[in-house]
Amino acid sequence: MTPVNLKSLAEQLHLSIATVSRALRDSHEVSEATKVRVRALATALNYEPNAYASSLRRNVSKTIGVVIPKVANHFFALAINGIEEAARQSGYHVLIYLTHDDYAREVAIVQHLKGGRVDGLLMSVASGTEDFAHIKSLKDTNLPIVFFDRVCAEVATAKVTTNDYESGYQATEHLLQAGCRTIAHLLISNNLSIGQFRQQGYLDALTAHGLTPDPDLVLNGVMDNEQNVALIRELLQRRPDIDGIFASVERLAISAYHVCKELGRRIPEDIKIIGFSNLEAASLLDPPLSTITQPAYDIGREAAKILIRAVEKKKDILPSQSLVLNSELFQRRSTASN
Amino acid sequence: MTPVNLKSLAEQLHLSIATVSRALRDSHEVSEATKVRVRALATALNYEPNAYASSLRRNVSKTIGVVIPKVANHFFALAINGIEEAARQSGYHVLIYLTHDDYAREVAIVQHLKGGRVDGLLMSVASGTEDFAHIKSLKDTNLPIVFFDRVCAEVATAKVTTNDYESGYQATEHLLQAGCRTIAHLLISNNLSIGQFRQQGYLDALTAHGLTPDPDLVLNGVMDNEQNVALIRELLQRRPDIDGIFASVERLAISAYHVCKELGRRIPEDIKIIGFSNLEAASLLDPPLSTITQPAYDIGREAAKILIRAVEKKKDILPSQSLVLNSELFQRRSTASN
DNA sequence: AGGCCGACTGAAAACGTTTGCGTAAATAAA
DNA sequence: TTTATTTACGCAAACGTTTTCAGTCGGCCT
Numbered sequence: 212m213t214p215v216n217l218k219s220l221a222e223q224l225h226l227s228i229a230t231v232s233r234a235l236r237d238s239h240e241v242s243e244a245t246k247v248r249v250r251a252l253a254t255a256l257n258y259e260p261n262a263y264a265s266s267l268r269r270n271v272s273k274t275i276g277v278v279i280p281k282v283a284n285h286f287f288a289l290a291i292n293g294i295e296e297a298a299r300q301s302g303y304h305v306l307i308y309l310t311h312d313d314y315a316r317e318v319a320i321v322q323h324l325k326g327g328r329v330d331g332l333l334m335s336v337a338s339g340t341e342d343f344a345h346i347k348s349l350k351d352t353n354l355p356i357v358f359f360d361r362v363c364a365e366v367a368t369a370k371v372t373t374n375d376y377e378s379g380y381q382a383t384e385h386l387l388q389a390g391c392r393t394i395a396h397l398l399i400s401n402n403l404s405i406g407q408f409r410q411q412g413y414l415d416a417l418t419a420h421g422l423t424p425d426p427d428l429v430l431n432g433v434m435d436n437e438q439n440v441a442l443i444r445e446l447l448q449r450r451p452d453i454d455g456i457f458a459s460v461e462r463l464a465i466s467a468y469h470v471c472k473e474l475g476r477r478i479p480e481d482i483k484i485i486g487f488s489n490l491e492a493a494s495l496l497d498p499p500l501s502t503i504t505q506p507a508y509d510i511g512r513e514a515a516k517i518l519i520r521a522v523e524k525k526k527d528i529l530p531s532q533s534l535v536l537n538s539e540l541f542q543r544r545s546t547a548s549n
Numbered sequence: 550m551t552p553v554n555l556k557s558l559a560e561q562l563h564l565s566i567a568t569v570s571r572a573l574r575d576s577h578e579v580s581e582a583t584k585v586r587v588r589a590l591a592t593a594l595n596y597e598p599n600a601y602a603s604s605l606r607r608n609v610s611k612t613i614g615v616v617i618p619k620v621a622n623h624f625f626a627l628a629i630n631g632i633e634e635a636a637r638q639s640g641y642h643v644l645i646y647l648t649h650d651d652y653a654r655e656v657a658i659v660q661h662l663k664g665g666r667v668d669g670l671l672m673s674v675a676s677g678t679e680d681f682a683h684i685k686s687l688k689d690t691n692l693p694i695v696f697f698d699r700v701c702a703e704v705a706t707a708k709v710t711t712n713d714y715e716s717g718y719q720a721t722e723h724l725l726q727a728g729c730r731t732i733a734h735l736l737i738s739n740n741l742s743i744g745q746f747r748q749q750g751y752l753d754a755l756t757a758h759g760l761t762p763d764p765d766l767v768l769n770g771v772m773d774n775e776q777n778v779a780l781i782r783e784l785l786q787r788r789p790d791i792d793g794i795f796a797s798v799e800r801l802a803i804s805a806y807h808v809c810k811e812l813g814r815r816i817p818e819d820i821k822i823i824g825f826s827n828l829e830a831a832s833l834l835d836p837p838l839s840t841i842t843q844p845a846y847d848i849g850r851e852a853a854k855i856l857i858r859a860v861e862k863k864k865d866i867l868p869s870q871s872l873v874l875n876s877e878l879f880q881r882r883s884t885a886s887n
Numbered sequence: 888a889g890g891c892c893g894a895c896t897g898a899a900a901a902c903g904t905t906t907g908c909g910t911a912a913a914t915a916a917a
Numbered sequence: 918t919t920t921a922t923t924t925a926c927g928c929a930a931a932c933g934t935t936t937t938c939a940g941t942c943g944g945c946c947t
Contacts, residue, residue, distance in 0.1 A: 216933060227897045232935065242895060257686065259663040263610065264933035266601040267902050274644075282633075283626040291620050295647050304666070306612075307645050309633050325597040327903095328642070348595065468833050492828060495806050497835030554903060565927045570905065580925060602903035605932050665933095 215256045224248060235260070274304040275518060276329035278320055280312045280337050280361070284461070285489040286507045287335070290359065293511030294333060301519045303330075312434060314339040321345045324354070331355040331518045333511075336363050338400040338434075355521045355528050359514040360505070364404050369532040371514040373505045375405045378538045379412025382457050382485050382503050385540060387420050389483050389548045391455030395428045395446060397467065398459035409459045409487075428453065432463050439463060443470045447482075458486030464500060483546040487538075499543035506536045553594045562590060573598070612642040613856060614667035616658055618650045618675050618699070622799070623827040624845045625673070628697065631849030632671060639857045641668075648675040650772055656683045662692070669693040669856045671849075674701050676738040676772075693859045693866050697852040698843070702742050707870040709852040711843045713743045716876045717750025720795050720823050720841050723878060725758050727821050727886045729793030733766040733784060735805065736797035747797045747825075766791065770801050777801060781808045785820075793884075796824035802838060821884040825876075837881035844874050 213219055221228045226245065234241045234249035235258075241249075252258075266272040277294055279287050291307070298305050306329060310317040317337045322345065324332060332354055334346070343365045350356055350366055362370040386394050396413045398406045414424045430446055432439045443466055447453060458464035464486025468478070476482050478498055488502040513534050521528045551557055559566045564583065572579045572587035573596075579587075590596075604610040615632055617625050629645070636643050644667060648655040655675045660683065662670060670692055672684070681703045688694055688704055700708040724732050734751045736744045752762045768784055770777045781804055785791060796802035802824025806816070814820050816836055826840040851872050859866045 214933095217935095218933075228934085229898080229936080230896055232933095233896090236935085240895065245895085257660075257663065259660065259665075261605070261933050262664040262666040263601045263604040264902090265935075267599070267605055267904090267932090268934045268936085270902070272601065282620070282629050283623065285621065285623075288621040288626045291645065292647065295620070295645060299647075305645050307629070307633060307643050309630065309637075322595075322597065325595065326600040327597075328600040465830060465833065490830060492803060492830055492834060495803065495834045496830060497833060497837075499835075552903095555905095556903075566904080567906080567928075568926055570903095571926090574905085578925065583925085599903050602932090603905075605902090605934090606904045606906085608932070 215258050216261065220249070220252055220256070220258060224252060270327075272304075272328060272330050273302060274306055274329050275515065275522075276306045276308060276324055276332045278308045278310060278317065278324075278332065278334045280310050280335060282307070282309060285491065286360070286461070286505060289489055289507035290335075290511030290514075293508040293513075294515040297512045297515035297519065301523070303515075303519060310337040312337045312339050314341070318345045321349050325349060325352055329354070331357070331522045333514050333518055334358050334363075335361040336403070337361075338403050355518055357514045357518040357521075357528060359510050361403055361405055367530050369514075369517050369528045369530060369534070371510050371517070371534045371536070372405065373510070373536055373538040375408035376412040376415075378487070378503045378540075379409035379457070379459070380416045381412075381540055382487075383413045383416035384420070385485060385501070385542070385546060386455040386457060386483055387416065387422075389455070389479070389546050391483055392422070393425075393428065393450070393452045394455035394457060395430060395450070395453050396457050396459065397430045397432055397443065397463040399432045399463070406459060413457060432460070432466075436462060436466060439466045440470055443467055444474065447471075447474060447476065454482055456482060456484045456486075458484065461486060461488040461490060464488055464502075468496065468500070478545050479547045480549055485540075485546050493541070494543060496545075498545050498547075501543045501546040502541045503538050504541055505538040509536055553596050554599065558587070558590055558594070558596060562586060608665075610642075610666060610668050611640060612644055612667050613853065613860075614644045614646060614662055614670045616646045616648060616655065616662075616670065616672045618648050618673060620645070620647060623829065624698070624799070624843060627827055627845035628673075628849030628852075631846040631851075632853040635850045635853035635857065639861070641853075641857060650675045650677050652677040652679070659683045659687050663687060663690055667692070669695070669860045671852050671856055672696050672701075673699040674741070675699075676741050693856055695852045695856040695859075695866060697848050699741055699743055705868050707852075707855050707866045707868060707872070709848050709855070709872045709874070710743065711848070711874055711876040713746035714750040716825070716841045716878075717747035717795070717797070718754045719750070719878055720825075721751045721754035722758070723823060723839070723880070723884060724793040724795060724821055725754065725760075727793070727817070727884045729821055730760070731763075731766065731788070731790045732793035732795060733768060733788070733791050734795050734797065735768045735770055735781065735801040737770045737801070744797060751795060770798070774800060774804060777804045778808055781805055782812065785809075785812060785814065792820055794820060794822045794824075796822065799824060799826040799828060802826055802840075806834065806838070816883050817885045818887055823878075823884050831879070832881060834883075836883050836885075839881045839884040840879045841876050842879060843876040847874055 217228045217231050221231045231249050234246045295305050308320045317340055343363050346363055346366055357369045359371040417424045456467050467484055471478055478484055485501040489504055489507050493500045493502050517532055555566045555569050559569045569587055572584045633643050646658045655678055681701050684701055684704055695707045697709040755762045794805050796805055805822055809816055816822055823839040827842055827845050831838045831840050855870055
């Protein structure tokens with residue numbers, strides 16, 4: 212089977228490769244008559260231009276990369292959904308890379324992306340990442356980058372986030388208003404900027420209500436879920452006075468539910484729980500979980516839009532293009548007043 | 550800033566481009582001494598080969614495509630996770646395309662992939678797809694394809710699925726043994742092969758237990774979630790004798806939960822529910838949901854492995870390489886006997 | 888008639904890499 | 918010594934596309 216490319220099309224049409232190429236790109240330099248002929252044969256033979264030849268020649272790949280910790284997480288899944296939508300609308304392809312929150316993997320992925328495989332990058336940094344040299348060095352190759360959710364403060368570019376500080380504040384205040392006095396904060400890794408913001412919101416809400424924050428009530432979760440369950444169990448047993456839990460990430464809220472059931476603590480009578488979560492089934496949990504829900508789809512879509520716009524205009528992305536979308540507090544039974 | 554490519558490396562090293570290229574690919578045709586020199590400069594300058602030039606020349610992109618209906622679904626998210634893992638291990642990149650169960654989108658995506666952008670394709674067909682000409686035509690370009698979960702029976706290639714018939718049978722039998730006598734089956738679209746298998750398992754289990762299947766109890770869900778809720782509500786009101794629900798897809802199980810709560814039907818006392826689901830929080834629902842859980846991660850990983858093996862060996866993929874992984878039934882309170 | 892312009896097309900270079908082939912020197916075999 | 922063989926490297930073509938440049942042809946203006 213002869214390959215169907217510009218050359219073969221040109222031969223069959225008794226035209227030059229150049230003319231065929233121009234005809235297909237609808238150039239004004241080619242007569243309408245030949246355009247029609249060319250298009251007819253192209254569709255008849257199911258011609259599709261070779262993406263790599265085109266990318267090589269034009270130095271543009273029409274592809275964006277997405278580097279995220281994981282995909283089996285409703286937040287990131289929704290974000291990808293938004294990203295793919297924005298990309299598709301502009302004719303971009305989406306390459307996915309998972310770091311599994313592992314620093315070494317993130318570095319390897321970023322290094323690989325220097326090969327020019329992508330025109331731009333969307334990134335949510337791994338929680339294990341403390342050194343950002345790899346990202347800076349990628350940025351130095353002039354690759355446009357937009358961070359979303361888990362941003363890297365040290366790199367000057369646009370970031371799409373939620374109002375993490377306010378959300379942490381609101382969640383804590385919500386627990387306080389529901390009558391909690393000893394509120395634990397479960398977060399995942401305090402070197403992540405979002406963790407810090409939420410933590411600060413938590414602290415400020417406590418002091419604003421006349422309470423003194425107790426460092427013993429702040430639990431740093433780890434990667435492994437079972438370990439988290441153990442840590443939470445230990446915390447709840449050591450501090451039976453805890454009457455409220457604010458979980459900065461979905462997984463920890465779920466783990467807290469499991470521990471409470473195991474220890475026989477009733478939700479919300481003994482302990483009230485609120486957590487960041489994009490879980491669709493939150494309202495079906497036992498009891499329905501109060502959540503701070505981030506507009507994950509919009510975050511992904513807006514981040515992709517900013518990136519693609521910059522790629523198309525070949526302009527640098529400025530930190531001033533950053534976007535902060537508001538998350539929403541859904542009050543459900545897990546934080547009902549007694 | 551001068552570009553760092555083979556040419557610039559060669560100039561600085563006073564070598565030819567060919568030698569530099571061979572040195573980096575560790576060819577035996579180049580002396581160890583020069584290899585060392587070349588590698589040193591390459592790493593010093595952070596050289597990364599241009600992926601598109603390489604792909605064009607070698608006619609290999611080290612990229613696989615993944616075409617799925619959606620990503621905001623725990624099954625597909627886990628599958629992607631497995632796919633990415635297998636791909637990463639073999640140095641492959643993963644392009645993601647979402648069809649949103651829309652036939653037209655699927656066709657457009659498949660057409661686009663003819664441009665040679667990917668070396669192989671993993672696919673779970675859209676539920677709206679009834680004509681498979683686009684897939685066949687893609688297969689005719691010799692692009693290796695492996696289907697997973699939602700397979701296309703008409704295309705001769707490997708398929709990675711779960712034991713859908715047996716699962717449907719088991720789920721139904723499980724409800725029967727829990728005392729149900731009027732069991733509804735909620736499925737998504739009966740033109741999908743998996744729906745048919747599960748439906749057949751459902752039917753056979755009923756007849757095997759001496760019951761006559763009632764077509765009125767089989768509900769075909771649609772895309773829109775709200776419509777599904779309305780349909781289920783209508784069904785439960787029209788047939789108050791229904792005492793068991795088998796949901797072929799997670800979304801329908803969730804919708805059924807909502808409807809039951811709304812109508813005041815107690816689970817499991819009035820109605821028992823079991824559903825296909827990869828929801829992590831299934832055990833935390835109210836009541837905990839009995840599920841048939843597919844090994845989504847493994848499905849993705851195995852499908853990717855089969856695909857990549859075929860790509861590397863440049864051998865056709867045979868239907869005989871198909872794999873059937875077993876799903877697992879988790880019995881929880883939603884199907885507890887009264 | 889000469890010059891000019893616009894419409895259309897083709898030749899060829901370029902993108903960065905890989906690779907078949909050639910070749911020179913060095914080594915081994917005869 | 919001559920003749921193979923090996924080693925190490927360079928030349929140049931090729932992958933399929935895009936784009937610059939040059940060219941042809943007819944028509945229009947002065």
